[in-house]
Amino acid sequence: MITVGRQTLKIILGYGLLLAAAAFALEWLQYQYFLKSYSAEIYIVLIAFGFAALGIWIGIRLTAKSDGAAFLRNDAAIASLGISPREMEVLSALASGQSNKEIARSLSVSPNTIKTHIANLFEKLDVDRRVRAIEKAKFLRIIA
Amino acid sequence: MITVGRQTLKIILGYGLLLAAAAFALEWLQYQYFLKSYSAEIYIVLIAFGFAALGIWIGIRLTAKSDGAAFLRNDAAIASLGISPREMEVLSALASGQSNKEIARSLSVSPNTIKTHIANLFEKLDVDRRVRAIEKAKFLRIIA
DNA sequence: ATGCCAATCACCCGGAAGGGTGAGTGAGGC
DNA sequence: GCCTCACTCACCCTTCCGGGTGATTGGCAT
Incomplete structure (x- = not known):
């Protein structure tokens, strides 16, 4: 049904990996400084926002592609x-x-x-x- | 530009809160059983997927609404x-x-x-x- | 060479569309 | 009561459109 370009997939994967890397970096920091009390919440919020943003972007991509079809002559x-x-x-x-x-x-x-x-x-x-x-x-x- | 219905916002907030609740529940479990070594990663993945899904849904909603407009008479x-x-x-x-x-x-x-x-x-x-x-x-x- | 077909043009005819003008009626506002 | 305006209809006249027929030319294929 909906086709997503190779380039788009690359960007999605790249962004996803970036977020994952950031998540693990934060986790590492958490262990380093034992800031369990606060950083856990911050951490969650950051991940949540990051992936939510990624999701929104993907969602928009998904539909925008399908209706941007510019008249195909039969x-x-x-x-x-x-x-x-x-x-x-x-x-x-x-x-x-x-x-x-x-x-x-x-x-x-x-x-x-x-x-x-x-x-x-x-x-x-x-x-x-x-x-x-x-x-x-x-x-x-x-x-x- | 893009208008999102009151109902849609409610659903978004509801889902977001649900995810947040789940996130904190997991965090609580983490403290309870000291499963730091594995659960952190699971935890991150769950939140990431959850919010990514939420984001995709919002994204689709955002564009689907705008082009599904069924002729507004001027x-x-x-x-x-x-x-x-x-x-x-x-x-x-x-x-x-x-x-x-x-x-x-x-x-x-x-x-x-x-x-x-x-x-x-x-x-x-x-x-x-x-x-x-x-x-x-x-x-x-x-x-x- | 023969045949086929897109493209070109002409002529005729009847009906549809468009431009202009005039006019009656009924509802609603001043 | 008077005015305005949407809605209705009529008549005239010109042009455009659509239907039908027939014909020529040039290219392409058999």
């Missing part, structure tokens, strides 16, 4: 519907709210050509209106 | 643009890809009335085409 759907590259250009222009005439200008072709492309797109997407075409294309993840 | 924008309730109905029908005639039927009014509503919406949203109206309305978070 090429499989495009292929299976037989949508050509040129049609994709027209489709994205269409989705940006441009009129047939505007799309024609921006792609340097005749408005008639755009009409043909759009008609073909409608057929392939099985719709009959541009708004629905945009809806469906977004649903199929073939445009952003 | 009533402020609606009000400032002076969009009436009826216009909102028309707008959402419009955004669902319906034609003027279809909207008219579903709202039980004349197509002419729908045209008027849409014309008013276009003026208020400062657009001149339905696709752009949908785009802008979604951008302003006044429709889903």
Whole structure:
């Protein structure tokens, strides 16, 4: 499900080891100076905070990765519907709210050509209106 | 930035206190039986894992809350643009890809009335085409 | 060489959409 | 009582959109 990068794991392990080292260092100090009365509590608090912080960081990492996905185009759907590259250009222009005439200008072709492309797109997407075409294309993840 | 519910805080505090209690219980046991040689390490590991788990849970909560937000309608924008309730109905029908005639039927009014509503919406949203109206309305978070 | 297909363009037609204007009605505020 | 405003509807006119048909060109494969 959730994948954590190699780098992230390294950092987690590094931080964990650092905390462990600090914990044992404190333990050593405790034995050295026999400060049992106070240091035990301090010690606990330090470890608790340290590992809690580590945990929070890991938790945030875990979820942040999963939803930071930046739109993956569904090429499989495009292929299976037989949508050509040129049609994709027209489709994205269409989705940006441009009129047939505007799309024609921006792609340097005749408005008639755009009409043909759009008609073909409608057929392939099985719709009959541009708004629905945009809806469906977004649903199929073939445009952003 | 990130808001954490009252209930969530309660759970965090509860869990934290539980862990602290467990930690002190272990400490007490340590003094009781003088098991310094082994229990200290176990003790550290337990606290570390416990608080790390707590941290992970908090971390996940923190981000999960922020992106699980289920569309908050921007009533402020609606009000400032002076969009009436009826216009909102028309707008959402419009955004669902319906034609003027279809909207008219579903709202039980004349197509002419729908045209008027849409014309008013276009003026208020400062657009001149339905696709752009949908785009802008979604951008302003006044429709889903 | 033949065939297939994306891409280009043209023309026609009917209906939808958009722009503009005018107007009636009913609820709520001053 | 008067005013405002949302809501309703109508008519006109222009442009855009969508459906249908037909045709040409260039590339790619068999």
